[in-house]
Amino acid sequence: MYKVLIVDDESLIRKNIEFSIDYEHLPLTVCGLAKNGLEASELVISQDPDIIITDIKMPVMDGIALIHELKENNIEKKVIVISGYDDYEYLRPALTYGSVDYICKPLDPQELNRALLTAVGELNREREAQRREESMTAQIEQNRAYLLEHFFTEIAQDRLRSQEEIRQTLDLFHIRSLASGYMCFAIGCDSASDMSALDFNCFVLSLRELFSNEYTGYDVFFAQNDADLLCGVIASEHPLREVELGDAVAERSERILQFLTDSNHISVTMGLSGVHSSEADLPEAFREAATTLHDRFYQSASPVRCYTEVFSSHTSTQLSLLDIEKKILQSISSSDYTLASANTGLFFDLLFSSGQFQRHTQHLALRGLILHLEEFIYESGISGKRILGLLDDVRQKSASPEHMFVTKQNLDDLILEIIRSISANRNEKYKDIIQRVLRYLQENYASDIGLNDAAEQVQLTPSYLSSLFKQYYGKSFLQCLTNLRIEEAKRLLKDPEQKIADIAVKCGFSNSKYFDKIFKKQSGYTPTEFRLKKPE
Known part of the structure; x- marks a missing residue:
């Protein structure tokens, strides 16, 4: 059932609208009557109607102001405006509000119910879409821990490297804490005998519980890889300086590992990555943690090894x-x-x-x-x-x-x-670029064009386009353009009716003397000599 609010300054019209609604076929109930926009805005808050039927011209606050207030406060309602034909121009600004329908006075009950049917259809679709979204969200939340562990495991095992896919998944789970700073970790036993003596599943469960208790104020995401007991990501919920985050993680991790060592009588080591703040660095951060854990070149009294310390000790x-x-x-x-x-x-x-x-x-x-x-x-x-x-x-x-x-x-x-x-x-790509430039020259050689114009057409720098021409033709861009213009001039010179000065302009030479000079340099003849020369 959807709720309807009726707004009109005339009591008789309010009642007429209320009695005109087809309650038998439409799932509607009237939740309030208001004589102006101010009363209506109060009822919008207290009654939360789904549909508002309103007049335009009313005292205190008119319908336009009411619609504007809804828009300003991001209150989404289906609005049906009932007003006279001469009010349309006055109403036009309100039509920018996304869900406004418009019917004219005098009130036609059939037209009113058609507008209400449209509004109900839209509300049904929106409610169904919201239901599906909530269902999907509930499913995701229900499986959140499993899905997140699978996601981070894919990264830790080098099976997921697409930055776009990583970003989309983090957005899907509303994970924002990585931007505040994070470190990846990898935990392993120091000896094979310790590893074989462990009840692996119980040990990993203990690890997870210890992390959850120790890292309040942090997001901890677990992952698995084949080489280590456990790995994952520790992210601060609030921005911290790199040194602060590194020290805080190292201190908490030492307490966890010390407890594990004392309670299980085994030697356990943790490798920590450097501090990162971009999701794009996740694959690299997991590699840093694994490298730090397994690099025995670096010896430390602490069971927690930090990537930056390991690297500073054998940087070369x-x-x-x-x-x-x-x-x-x-x-x-x-x-x-x-x-x-x-x-x-x-x-x-x-x-x-x-x-x-x-x-x-x-x-x-x-x-x-x-x-x-x-x-x-x-x-x-x-x-x-x-x-x-x-x-x-x-x-x-x-x-x-x-x-x-x-x-x-x-x-x-x-x-x-x-x-x-x-x-x-590259060759295929550059071939296409050169062909596009050549087409541009053939279509525009008569105009005052140059290297900069051609480069702009293919979105390259002039110097880069020039080098491409040299690479493909062994000559410069200007030489190619000049050759094209001279060849076209030769063709036009065969027509005795055309003046040489006109031919020069048609071929992109604004100065006929310059045209004569370039033509002779290219062909060995002046334009006049070329025209008089017998065809070979």
Whole structure:
């Protein structure tokens, strides 16, 4: 049942409207009668009607002011205005309110009920849409913990890297705390014997409960990966400085791990990522946490290892790996296979031959490089059986720390195929750009156009377009345009009726002397000599 509020300054008209409603066929009940907009606005608050039937011209507050007040206060109601034909122009501003219908005086009960039927139909659709949304929200909330853990597990295990999908999922669950600052964590046993002695499920349940109790004022999202007991994200509900968040998380985590060690008589370590505030960094933050946990190069008295501390203790080796990885990707971007291959060699030498990294860290670093190559392929929009086959091959050959069979040659083959695909895509793209520019020149050579005009047509910088012309034709943009104009001039000169000065203008030369000079330079003849020359 929907509630109707009737607003008119004449009591008789209010009653007439009330008695004209088809209650038998419409699910309506009158919840109030008001003699002006002010009374109506009070009843809107107290009675919350679904439909308002109102006159326009009333004392104290008229119908226009009432509709304006609804709009200003974001109060969504179905409004039916009853007024005279001569009030339409006066009413026009109110029609911008989304749900206004208009019927003319004198009141026709059939027309009124048609308008009410339309309003009821809209309300039914809105109520059904709201019901579906609430049902979906309830289902999501019911499964929220499971769905969120699955979502963060996908990221932790490198199966979800799409920034758009990550952002959409966080929006769906109304997760805003990551922007205030977050750290990823990974927890593992320090020995295989400790791990085998654990009642795994009970231990993980205890961990979750400890986190929930210790991290009040924080959002904690759990995830799973194959290598560790538990991993996840710790996010502050309120903005904190990076140092404050890092210290707070480390302090709370130490208390948790100390309790676990004392109560279970096992040695447990936690790796923490750096502090991040962008959801786009989630995959990288999970990798930082895992790398910090498993990198035994760094020794600490604390069971909690922070990524920034680990890196500051052996910056020269770890950062050089990242530097080399960046150089590999930069070399691919510039299509320099020789340099990319050389950097791949440096990467392998440092990672596997220097003796500075344990096998798990080697695996994480190698998987990180492969992941960035995969992201590069995806972002570049390249595909094909061979490139996807090579990518799948290196992924399988780096599946786990115990099964790393990727060679430098495997990566070189993949990189070469990436560069070939990028070059092919670029050539096709640039070919299309050049053809568009040529069409523009053919259609506009008679006008005063230049490199800047053509570059604007294809949304490139003039210098870049100029380099493309040199690359494709071995000549400058101006030379191409001049050749086009001179060839057209030659064609027009075959018509003896056309004056040479007119031909110059038609071909884009405003100065006939300049035209003569350029024509002779291009053809070896002046325009007059060319016209008199016998056809070959």
